[in-house]
Amino acid sequence: MDSDPFYYDIIMAGFGGQGVLVIGNLLAYAAMMEGKHVTYLPVYGVEMRGGTANCTVVISSRQIGSPVVGSPHAAIVMNLPSLIKYEPLVLPEGLLFINSTLIEPKETYRKDIEILSIPVNEIAIDNGNPKLANMVALGAFNGKTKLVQMSSLFGSLEKVLDQRYHHLIPSNIKAIQLGAEFVRKMT
Amino acid sequence: MDQEFEKMLAKGNEAIAMAAIDSGCLLYFGYPITPQNDIPEYLSKHLPALGGVFIQAESEIASINLLLGASATGARAMTSSSSPGISLMQEGISYMAGSELPGLIVNISRSGPGLGGISPSQGDYFQATRGGGHGDYRTIVLAPSSVQEMYDLTCLAFDLSDKYRNPAMILGDALIGQMKEPLVRRKRSKMDLPPKDWALTGAKGRKPNRLKSLYLQDGELSEHNWKLHQKYEQMKKEEVRFESFFTEDAKLIVAAFGSMARVSKTSVELAKEEGMKVGLLRPITLFPFPETAFYDLSQRVKLFLTVELNTGQMVEDVKLSAARDAQVYFYGRPPGSLPSPEEVLEEIKKYYRLGQG
Known part of the structure; x- marks a missing residue:
């Protein structure tokens, strides 16, 4: 048994196509590279682009029992339907990360959790590639929680992304960095 | 860490496909169905390059009979499907048990009855453990609960199937099939298995072998059923894992x-x-x-x-x-x-x- 047991779980949700499964995968991979136990559970379905997608990532210093999480320590919500579904589930004193480009922060109601609002689409558009909003979110979330080293996230890109996207790794790294930087400037 | 044993983050379904290859199974027959498509996807990509054969059959009924035929030649072979597809395969599984043929059937189950839905379910427990098809037979059924076990138990299923000349089944569901976890692709040391001298390999320089499940002679079928029964009793003594x-x-x-x-x-x-x-x-x-x-x-x-x-x-x-x-x-x-x-x-x-x- 670990002397310093660590356990953290996150639900990430958004429209299909927003890339929440990819960032869940990256976070799990990065944590695994750092020697943690991890599970990554996508909720798959008949949904396609435009439908809803979510995944649960568990990171622990010990063997993980359930990959299914009822009340997560953190939720990353990329759109309004995801906010409505997951805000009530976050553990008290947990973290709710909202994409404030698509969700008005005033839509939230919880007072017992920390709410982090980041306009991830705007940041991605300003950077010239709106598709990388998910990477901005991942960078900002990890900048806030410091769950893994940034270098581990960068290293996991070539493992998680298909070979045909490897030429895009530098732009993905930049988007992750922008997210992290945005959070750093907030505090 | 040893390069060969690098830890990867893999889906449960992919772990099954990797284990099949590592167990020397180079023949796959199947028909697509959610939530197990990662298995044929992986194998269709990798088997041809290894000199194996990947066939997308016209149906699950064809798949199970291709498996029966491939196993009859002594080769390691498998199919995979999900609940409704596994129902279609039951006749073939019964024939395999009756003909004493090994072979791996993977059921990444979904919900029923009927076409049901694609959400995780353990509703196929009875079908898997009670035989599923007609006749007094059993299938070896292994139920992994992690991605690593999807790999390890698939390797084991091939060995047990060969050891007992009986079909083996992996019973998983969408949760274990779709989940990703760290996986170490370590090859198990193979069991000491009997030679497949019963296989249909052309009968050059030996007496012909015959594989069948039809026994019409007086007392023959009764004897055959007792023989099968003894195998199931031996499994109960030697193969229980928990x-x-x-x-x-x-x-x-x-x-x-x-x-x-x-x-x-x-x-x-x-x-x-x-x-x-x-x-x-x-x-x-x-x-x-x-x-x-x-x-x-x-x-x-x-x-x-x-x-x-x-x-x-x-x-x-x-x-x-x-x-x-x-x-x-x-x-x-x-x-x-x-x-x-x-x-x-x-x-x-x-x-x-x-x-x-």
Whole structure:
């Protein structure tokens, strides 16, 4: 048994196509590279682009029992339907990360959790590639929680992304960095 | 770390496909169905390059009969599908058992009955463990509960299938099939297996072999059935596998397999944190079922709670196995929603109190 047991779980949700499964995968991979136990559970379905997608990532210093999480320590919500579904589930004193480009922060109601609002689409558009909003979110979330080293996230890109996207790794790294930087400037 | 044993983050379904290749299975026949498509996807990409054969058959019925034919030649072969497709295969599985042919059938089950849906379910427990097809036969059934076990038990299933000349099944579900976890692709040392001198290989320089399930001579079929029965009895003696988790001083035992065992494990840990003496017994082989393990535990523990993702199937085997004065309760969910560890914990508390009263 670990002397310093660590356990953290996150639900990430958004429209299909927003890339929440990819960032869940990256976070799990990065944590695994750092020697943690991890599970990554996508909720798959008949949904396609435009439908809803979510995944649960568990990171622990010990063997993980359930990959299914009822009340997560953190939720990353990329759109309004995801906010409505997951805000009530976050553990008290947990973290709710909202994409404030698509969700008005005033839509939230919880007072017992920390709410982090980041306009991830705007940041991605300003950077010239709106598709990388998910990477901005991942960078900002990890900048806030410091769950893994940034270098581990960068290293996991070539493992998680298909070979045909490897030429895009530098732009993905930049988007992750922008997210992290945005959070750093907030505090 | 050794390069060969690099830790990867893999889906349960992919782990099965890798294990097949590592077990020397280069022949795959199947027909697409959610939630197991990662298996044919992976194998269609990798088998041809290894000199193997990947066939997308016209149906599940064709797939199982291709498997029967391939196994008859002595080669390792497999198919995979999900519940409705596995139903279509039952006739072929019965013929394989009757003809004493090995072969791996993977069922990454979905929800039924009928076309049902694609959500995780353990509703195929009866079908898997009771044979499923016609006749007095059994299938070796292994139920992984992690991605690593998807790999390890697939390797084992090929060996057991060859050892007993009987079809073997991996029974998983969408939760274990779609989940990603660290996987170490370490090759197991192969079992010492008998030569496949029964295989149909052309009969050059030897007497012809005959593989069949039709026995019309007087007494022949009866003898054949007794022979099969003896194999199943031997499996019960030698092949039972299960995991015990905090069972030593437990006052209540949770029984669960596969995906629900994962959820229940966390519930047991939460119960422990609250000072309750609760353990978990997880059957890894669903056939042969760990009857003795349950019986032995029930000499001391009188409360059992079976947790399943169905409305009550394995609970019957737990009841049959436990001592008569043990109370066996059930908590289950039909398809559509997965219980969280906290919800299972509430059930544990409910029945644990009975033991306190």
